[in-house]
Amino acid sequence: MTAPVPPVVILDRSQMAENIGAVARVMANFGLDKLRLVAPRDGWPQERAWATASGADWVLDGVEVFDTVAAAIADLNTVFATTARPRETRQPVRTPRESARVLYDDTASGLRVGLLFGAERAGLETTDIALCHGITTIPIDPRHQSLNLAQAVAINAYEWRTLVLDAPPPNFREAEAPASGDLQLGMYEHLERELDAAGFFHPPEKFRSMSQNLRVMLGRSGFTEQEVATFRGVITALSKGRGRVLERLAREQAKKD
């Protein structure tokens, strides 16, 4: 068994440096240390973050910055988006306790895992949620839903640490490991390119919701690296086939002319 490697915490477009520092502080409280920022509003580094981290400097010193969520999760196998339960979703929705257990099992199987959090007010984009492998919903009282960002990280980090201290025997994945985020994204983009060329996205303003539905559908199956390669082969075969059909039609047309 691989020792449990804590999840990477990814903050999408966080606004206040003070909040980034408060997040670093609770991460350190509960033994997490890898923090990634996606497009922080005020750039990075920000002195005010260190002022509110209460000494958890090693977390801030090790921060990595990315332009997009896709880039920030490119090397991770399992990422859960922390957000309110969406009205309709085809992604699995878990409590922080259930999510910690899945991440614990995955990391024991050698996978790299992460937790994605949205901006203070805006939350996460649905396109970014669709890149994740599940949704974590904190059981907030519906009468007062405004949960502070650092508190959301704290609840999840606390569940992780509680689980690690309990050290239950991990449930190893019986299936092979899912491919990393960049391989998954490459597959989605390949599919969408070919579908777009085939006029699948009609009308064009439907592209966003249609591609998200596809990503969520396919994402649930947790393709392995090999399966990603196989599926890309399928996309290529189908689209080349379409090309050949078009060529044949063109040839037949030419004969008639």
Add this chain to the structure above:
Amino acid sequence: MTAPVPPVVILDRSQMAENIGAVARVMANFGLDKLRLVAPRDGWPQERAWATASGADWVLDGVEVFDTVAAAIADLNTVFATTARPRETRQPVRTPRESARVLYDDTASGLRVGLLFGAERAGLETTDIALCHGITTIPIDPRHQSLNLAQAVAINAYEWRTLVLDAPPPNFREAEAPASGDLQLGMYEHLERELDAAGFFHPPEKFRSMSQNLRVMLGRSGFTEQEVATFRGVITALSKGRGRVLERLAREQAKKD
């Protein structure tokens, strides 16, 4: 079954009004609404608390202020002190999850329950911990123990709400309910007065630690109201007996003179 009544949150000598507001916010997030302050440093009310409560005004509007922890818990039956695990303690030490379960069961049995939190830096006085019925320790990484006050409240409030949403069948108290805090304190003070009169606390600077040990020892047994009355009867009987002995000695001395 009585519906579960959330624990009262008691903040001892909190310093920053912003933190009181942040505590109110997380209480509202997780469905708690009764907040009591013991000797807040800057007095009460403080506008800055409302500014950081993010709309959880009803919690702040209902705040009650007390001079001492003893007064703040006088009407409660079961109170847990949230603090780092003491090196030596004879009080039960529980995780937030275990504590939530005990409080849940107690409130289902009709008891009034609370959670006590210390000042931002100073923490709780051992004399105040000794008035409680157990210790709740959040499983913090020992490498970074500085946990924000609102985070400590959040973890406990989250465990409460998670339990209430699960709605497990409560374990009713088989024993009778413990007496309220004021009856317990009255008994302790009665005992200490009489012991002091009897010269028990020797040398006098030992009073504090000796009385605390007594309170912790007796507190563990969870005396019912009837038992408190009985024990006070015992104290009175013993001390009057001593009074009679002293009277007899005085009479004998008088004869000799």
